Amino acid sequence: MKILIIGGDGYLGWPTAMFLAKKKYQVFLTDNFSKRKIESENGIKPLQPIETLSNRVYTWNNLGKKKGYGKIRLISGDILNQRFLNKLLKNVKPDHIIHYGEQPSAPYSMMGREQAVYSQYNNIIGSLNLLFGVKGICPKSHIIKLGSMGIYGTPNIDIEEGYLKLKHKGRFDKVLFPMKPHSFYHLSKAADSLNLDFVCRVWGLKATDLHQGVVYGVNTKETIMNNNLVTSFHYDHIFGTVLNRFMVQAVCGSPLTIYGSGNQKRTFLNINDTLKCIELAIKKPAKYGEYKVRNQFTEVFDINELAQLVEVSAKELGIKVKIKKIKNPRTELSKHYYKPSNKSFLEIGLKPVYLNKKFIKETILYIQKYKVNIDKKILDPKIKWKN
């Protein structure tokens, strides 16, 4: 079974590659390294230094040879370049394509015009290239596209998975769930989803759109095998997600900064559950002509709950933590209804790892090993949604 991962250098792409290779999938990786470029431009880096992707692949393949794991093959390039992409698809003929290859930061997309345009151009046009590549070269490939729970916004009704059955003036229909994205980044995911739905309807391609929540954690069974295999743990204001940032703030003695009221609710999942979900999406693919949507998260928290959980967990390790509310740099509802469904993955066998104090304490201990690397200057939000 051949799997092509686009965005294989990323926080999730790389652990997914190893997770699948270990299970004997044939894994092919590509990346345009735009995230490393954005890191450099903004003076940010992951907590623990990460190796070049070539060295990570080299280390994995050496280690794996002895242990009988599958090999990972790296073909670097940019899917915005259709000639590169078509050659790649022709050579690999993947059974599944896992498309992580997008600019992944909402704050980055809100920095200014250039960044908003880059986010939408890179994400929408790159994905559009992929759809044409698959149609022309490998129409049997199942496209697994990483979407975002953020495309739904925070509606006053329950959020279903991709579709909504509705009754209006006595008539019925099943439609794509209405979208109200949070940022230009999330808007790019919304446009992707509409394009993806269209090519399934019209060309008969098969695709799964995974609307993922906020991922936390850093270690997987594979990343801890060797120092060269770690994935990027970001705690900065551009790529850092809220729980990862809180744990770093706890370690370096900075207050946990809550944006606004802290009552805003979001969906979350452990990085290890991301990997399990991806494999489940492979095992239960969409049918030809089907645009399948799965909401990929395991729990809902508000930001205050997360801060309090970090506070009590840190306390058990003897770390005293302060919580500080700051003006919300984002435009979002401070109090709202939020009830998204995540039945789809539970029904096909996901056994979630739920967030608890044990996990937070373990992660804090991991972060402490790299405490010297923490750059406090990159913690506080500098990007405002409205200025």
Add this chain to the structure above:
Amino acid sequence: MKILIIGGDGYLGWPTAMFLAKKKYQVFLTDNFSKRKIESENGIKPLQPIETLSNRVYTWNNLGKKKGYGKIRLISGDILNQRFLNKLLKNVKPDHIIHYGEQPSAPYSMMGREQAVYSQYNNIIGSLNLLFGVKGICPKSHIIKLGSMGIYGTPNIDIEEGYLKLKHKGRFDKVLFPMKPHSFYHLSKAADSLNLDFVCRVWGLKATDLHQGVVYGVNTKETIMNNNLVTSFHYDHIFGTVLNRFMVQAVCGSPLTIYGSGNQKRTFLNINDTLKCIELAIKKPAKYGEYKVRNQFTEVFDINELAQLVEVSAKELGIKVKIKKIKNPRTELSKHYYKPSNKSFLEIGLKPVYLNKKFIKETILYIQKYKVNIDKKILDPKIKWKN
């Protein structure tokens, strides 16, 4: 009152410019002439030769000076070039921006990868540039964006204007009306709409999205004033809309070609009603922070009805017309429910010009004057939605 028209060289942009200038609005035009480029690439041209935009503006201003009409100012350029656009916005500081400046053909967007990418890149990124330009330079400008009825698709429920009030599992919300666009072109309009809604919500801009139906007709009070002032009448398979094409087929003795069953229903309006709607949208602008949506059409027809109407009208002129059903090159439902609302413009005073035999006969007589120009090779559809 200063009006900036983006896409001022187009089928609708140019008549809009004259219509408003005559009413003493100060009109500023821009265009990147990409439609003329696409015409050349595909060997197509409008029925009646049209002048360069500079000559049309020159003619109007000469004529208008004597009659006391407003002046039109032309500043050619591309809104994909942010430096050009920002300078333009800074110099003009428009009260209203009428944004026609998009690749307007659904079949063109379905030709292949390059055309799909161009359509989405030009339309989405150009519009995104405009939103940033307005935010930074003239946030008081009211953006009037031309959308499309085709973003709704043909749902099994009544189509409301932009929003849908719904009840789901006992809870209520008002959401953007679900989208199911017909083509990569319509998908670009959907992405535009989501971006537009976002900047109204988050930045407090004011915008009106006009989801327009299929426009027919060619002559307005202004275009007929002088041969240099005509607008482009397309009957070809790329830019030609269905009713205009039928009338040309009637004149040149080709059968009226119906794609598929002919039972597919669409929304229509006369070119003169487009102009009236634009002025109404100016007079009843959105409020700050409001994303206002109006469905811009006057009537619903299925394709068979239109063909029959052309047939009987032509007969009264002594022209015998054949109707021929051909395999539908598009992917669309052949039979479906269709009940879109167009209350919004009627409520603010639109008095529609309805389609009738008199109009068709007049247009056929107009077309006959240019019969020698008809190129039969460009009539039949060559672009398939799925191949």
